[in-house]
Amino acid sequence: MLDILIQNGVVTDGTGKQAFRADVAITAGRIAVVARDIQQEAKRTIEAQGLHVAPGFIDPHTHSDLTLLVDPRAESKIRQGVTTEVIGNCGFSPAPLLGAAMEEVRDETKRLGLNVTWTSMTEYLEHLRQPGTAVNVVPLVGHNIVRGAVLGFDDVQPTPEQQADMERLVADALEQGARGLSSGLFYPPGFYAWTEEVIELARVAARYGGIYASHIRNETNRLLEAVAEAIEIGKRAETQVEISHVKLEGYRNWEGVDRLLAMLEDADSQGVRVGCDQYPYTAGASWLAYILPYWAQAGGTKAVAERLRDPEVRARLTKDWEENRAEWEDRGGMRDWTDLLITDCAPRPKVQGKNIADIAADEGKDPLEAVFDLIVVSEGQVECVCFGQLEENVRALMRHPLVVVGSDGDALAPHGVLAQGKPHPRSYGTFPRVLGRYVREERVLSLEEAVKKMTSVTAERFGLTDRGVIREGAWADLVLFDAQTVADKATYTDPHQYPVGISEVIVNGVVVVDQGQHTGALPGQLL
Numbered sequence: 001m002l003d004i005l006i007q008n009g010v011v012t013d014g015t016g017k018q019a020f021r022a023d024v025a026i027t028a029g030r031i032a033v034v035a036r037d038i039q040q041e042a043k044r045t046i047e048a049q050g051l052h053v054a055p056g057f058i059d060p061h062t063h064s065d066l067t068l069l070v071d072p073r074a075e076s077k078i079r080q081g082v083t084t085e086v087i088g089n090c091g092f093s094p095a096p097l098l099g100a101a102m103e104e105v106r107d108e109t110k111r112l113g114l115n116v117t118w119t120s121m122t123e124y125l126e127h128l129r130q131p132g133t134a135v136n137v138v139p140l141v142g143h144n145i146v147r148g149a150v151l152g153f154d155d156v157q158p159t160p161e162q163q164a165d166m167e168r169l170v171a172d173a174l175e176q177g178a179r180g181l182s183s184g185l186f187y188p189p190g191f192y193a194w195t196e197e198v199i200e201l202a203r204v205a206a207r208y209g210g211i212y213a214s215h216i217r218n219e220t221n222r223l224l225e226a227v228a229e230a231i232e233i234g235k236r237a238e239t240q241v242e243i244s245h246v247k248l249e250g251y252r253n254w255e256g257v258d259r260l261l262a263m264l265e266d267a268d269s270q271g272v273r274v275g276c277d278q279y280p281y282t283a284g285a286s287w288l289a290y291i292l293p294y295w296a297q298a299g300g301t302k303a304v305a306e307r308l309r310d311p312e313v314r315a316r317l318t319k320d321w322e323e324n325r326a327e328w329e330d331r332g333g334m335r336d337w338t339d340l341l342i343t344d345c346a347p348r349p350k351v352q353g354k355n356i357a358d359i360a361a362d363e364g365k366d367p368l369e370a371v372f373d374l375i376v377v378s379e380g381q382v383e384c385v386c387f388g389q390l391e392e393n394v395r396a397l398m399r400h401p402l403v404v405v406g407s408d409g410d411a412l413a414p415h416g417v418l419a420q421g422k423p424h425p426r427s428y429g430t431f432p433r434v435l436g437r438y439v440r441e442e443r444v445l446s447l448e449e450a451v452k453k454m455t456s457v458t459a460e461r462f463g464l465t466d467r468g469v470i471r472e473g474a475w476a477d478l479v480l481f482d483a484q485t486v487a488d489k490a491t492y493t494d495p496h497q498y499p500v501g502i503s504e505v506i507v508n509g510v511v512v513v514d515q516g517q518h519t520g521a522l523p524g525q526l527l
């Protein structure tokens with residue numbers, strides 16, 4: 001007796017091979033048979049006439065580390081067809097939490113109503129295991145958190161002993177279940193680190209077969225240098241490199257897409273294992289403080305807010321803004337203040353969904369003063385999106401075989417504490433947006449290519465065996481969608497909206513989304 005029989009669907013198997021009509025049978029969490037007209041009896045039959053049956057989507061770049069603890073149902077992800085999330089990205093992992101790293105995370109958890117009751121990766125993962133999660137989880141350990149734990153968030157370099165301490169923390173995390181190292185060299189304290197420090201840590205990850213994923217040092221005027229650094233780290237640490245949320249940010253840099261792709265191809269042809277992920281939007285999202293010069297970002301989130309209370313610091317920053325405007329625009333990626341939209345600022349909900357120019361006009365102040373005030377009033381916990389990219393570049397990157405789909409979003413929900421603010425719509429819309437807008441409407445990719453970029457390529461990069469493909473023996477992570485109607489609904493002003501056209505999602509052989517509704521099942525595994 002089969003557990004589940006999916007009948008009459010069009011199988012898009014994740015390999016890029018042309019979609020074909022077949023039934024898919026599931027037993028004991030795995031795909032048992034893929035064939036036409038399977039006649040065996042099943043406990044549950046799902047009629048998939050008119051639907052595509054694809055491997056569950058693998059999201060290689062998420063920040064769901066804490067939100068999965070708030071709501072393990074992973075609503076905004078599972079409803080996109082995502083069955084596996086890679087967490088701990090951009091250098092910020094949920095463990096190990098020691099010293100200043102603990103303080104940094106504690107502020108963020110407060111906003112989510114969580115108590116930090118763990119320090120090690122083992123302890124954190126235990127919180128995921130109990131009660132379980134709807135999606136499979138692949139954890140990474142973050143360089144920024146490891147550096148914060150050993151050195152704090154200041155502009156300092158490690159002694160040999162401190163470097164050894166960081167290496168030990170990375171090794172411990174890998175031993176306890178992390179699948180690689182992430183870095184956030186664009187964020188404090190990652191941006192203080194020299195390349196050698198990161199290479200040594202990536203080597204430790206590589207010893208355990210771990211990947212190196214990076215929010216690279218610069219995505220604007222020094223993008224190519226930053227890509228070169230990532231490639232060098234991968235080459236010298238002898239590991240797979242994942243360049244996170246690849247983009248050309250800032251209007252002065254929009255013309256560099258061919259050079260960027262040539263550089264990646266070059267590295268690839270030299271045998272460096274390098275890949276990228278991308279979200280299908282022209283806006284990025286970040287903490288508002290990221291637009292400040294590095295010296296002003298030192299010391300951790302709270303320290304940044306505290307610093308901005310000082311009128312002398314504000315005067316120094318204002319002078320710097322006037323004299324080095326291009327540098328600010330490059331760091332921020334914005335052309336003017338209308339490009340920066342506040343998405344989350346709990347103490348001032350009125351500003352959510354408004355851009356800095358409008359907020360400043362409403363409050364009758366200079367835009368830079370408005371920025372400083374928002375950071376101060378929120379103690380640094382203020383987030384924004386920035387419209388800094390060119391649509392044609394989004395398409396050009398998407399078409400490239402080295403680029404896969406990844407959300408850079410969190411598992412959220414349109415209810416409860418996860419419905420706060422107006423977060424970037426990518427948390428709800430990434431995968432259906434590629435299938436609807438870029439496959440069906442604009443034909444940037446074929447459906448088979450798009451699904452491949454959401455499944456098997458990513459699985460291979462992260463070393464996830466028996467995932468990301470539909471074949472006999474593989475884990476039964478599956479999504480059923482209607483290629484004619486699948487679409488994202490989330491927008492910048494109204495982001496908490498599920499996509500449409502995705503009817504069933506199965507994780508490890510258990511139905512989690514059934515006719516568009518979450519069943520409450522939590523069959524995800526730690527991979």
Ligand SMILES: [Zn+2]
Pocket residue numbers: 089090215244245
């Ligand atoms: Zn990032």
